[in-house]
Amino acid sequence: MTNRLAVLTTILAGALMLSACANTVRGVGRDVGNTVDATGAAVNDVAR
Incomplete structure (x- = not known):
């Protein structure tokens, strides 16, 4: 019983x-x- 409980x-x-x-x-x-999404948005903002 103790072994079953341990398992x-x-x-x-x-x-x-x-x-x-x-x-x-x-x-x-x-x-x-x-x-990745935030980095892409930041790149787009800088590119404008």
């Missing part, structure tokens, strides 16, 4: 860590996209 706890902790990593990667992707 279940380990699996749940691993799943939580993986979902946190996925959210972080998704957030970084959005940040990079926003930076």
Whole structure:
């Protein structure tokens, strides 16, 4: 019984860590996209 609880706890902790990593990667992707958009807008403003 104790082994099952330890395995279940380990699996749940691993799943939580993986979902946190996925959210972080998704957030970084959005940040990079926003930076590219802002840089493009700044270049267009300077070019005018």
